[in-house]
Amino acid sequence: xxxxxxxxxxxxxxxxxxxxxxxxxxxxxxxxxxxxxxxxxxxxxxxxxxxxxxxxxxxxxxxxxxxxxxxxxxxxxxxxxxxxxxxxxxxxxxxxxxxxxxxxxxxxxxxxxxxxxxxxxxxxxxxxxxxxxxxxxxxxxxxxxxxxxxxxxxxxxxxxxxxxxxxxxxxxxxxxxxxxxxxxxxxxxxxxxxxxxxxxxxxxxxxxxxxxxxxxxxxxxxxxxxxxxxxxxxxxxxxxxxxxxxxxxxxxxxxxxxxxxxxxxxxxxxxxxxxxxxxxxxxxxxxxxxxxxxxxxxxxxxxxxxxxxxxxxxxx
Numbered sequence: 598x599x600x601x602x603x604x605x606x607x608x609x610x611x612x613x614x615x616x617x618x619x620x621x622x623x624x625x626x627x628x629x630x631x632x633x634x635x636x637x638x639x640x641x642x643x644x645x646x647x648x649x650x651x652x653x654x655x656x657x658x659x660x661x662x663x664x665x666x667x668x669x670x671x672x673x674x675x676x677x678x679x680x681x682x683x684x685x686x687x688x689x690x691x692x693x694x695x696x697x698x699x700x701x702x703x704x705x706x707x708x709x710x711x712x713x714x715x716x717x718x719x720x721x722x723x724x725x726x727x728x729x730x731x732x733x734x735x736x737x738x739x740x741x742x743x744x745x746x747x748x749x750x751x752x753x754x755x756x757x758x759x760x761x762x763x764x765x766x767x768x769x770x771x772x773x774x775x776x777x778x779x780x781x782x783x784x785x786x787x788x789x790x791x792x793x794x795x796x797x798x799x800x801x802x803x804x805x806x807x808x809x810x811x812x813x814x815x816x817x818x819x820x821x822x823x824x825x826x827x828x829x830x831x832x833x834x835x836x837x838x839x840x841x842x843x844x845x846x847x848x849x850x851x852x853x854x855x856x857x858x859x860x861x862x863x864x865x866x867x868x869x870x871x872x873x874x875x876x877x878x879x880x881x882x883x884x885x886x887x888x889x890x891x892x893x894x895x896x897x898x899x900x901x902x903x904x905x906x907x908x909x910x911x912x913x
Contacts, residue, residue, distance in 0.1 A: 712748025
């Protein structure tokens with residue numbers, strides 16, 4: 598040990614190497630201690646909303662392509678990310694044009710904001726319209742085509758999770774989901790039934806949780822991701838609560854709506870993507886007369902599997 602290291606506190610020591618490595622494998626070894634390795638400090642997930650990105654996606658002058666909600670610089674991630682494990686963005690497809698998407702992910706979620714079109718994935722094709730939600734398997738490219746009007750899709754995947762582990766998308770036929778199509782009318786009917794029939798205090802909120810045949814047992818949309826369409830009737834609020842998962846949400850509808858995140862107000866704007874940081878105390882409020890809707894993707898499947906979701910109601 599050098600004299601320089603003797604003058605350092607143990608918790609300030611840099612990574613240590615083998616004293617006399619004899620092989621390349623020994624040379625790759627690194628040693629830390631309980632002072633400089635436990636409780637690693639990383640940048641926090643920010644409380645924020647993306648409003649410029651949907652505005653660009655809905656602008657008729659914007660060309661066909663992807664507009665990502667990427668804050669990898671703030672998160673210090675070496676790959677595009679909206680949260681450490683989730684990447685969201687907007688796919689804009691001009692009338693009569695097409696766009697191929699093929700994220701390095703185990704699955705892809707797409708919500709139709711505007712326009713009509715079709716998506717071909719493998720040997721299946723979906724004809725979609727506004728309000729529809731689609732789920733595609735990883736390892737199979739999606740070919741999106743529009744008709745006579747421009748289209749905008751909100752596209753979300755676990756691409757950061759796969760990149761973090763240095764993995765590749767699943768081989769054909771090995772993805773944790775197949776192609777799934779949730780029609781807007783079915784989502785609306787499920788939401789209407791829930792609001793009309795749930796007893797007071799029975800539910801933590803009016804949420805339709807979207808899953809698939811392959812993930813029915815876990816109730817997740819993908820093994821590590823949960824997907825829910827939340828409904829907030831006019832003049833109501835969802836009580837303050839917290840959970841360990843990050844929430845990446847799309848504002849679908851609602852006027853005079855806002856969220857409170859750790860005591861700070863965050864107003865909603867049409868089609869914005871919002872981030873609710875993990876463990877933050879948050880609540881959602883609808884000050885208008887019409888029903889508010891917001892689509893929420895969480896890395897909740899990961900926490901459910903590890904028995905560490907940590908959902909609880911809290912006081913702001």
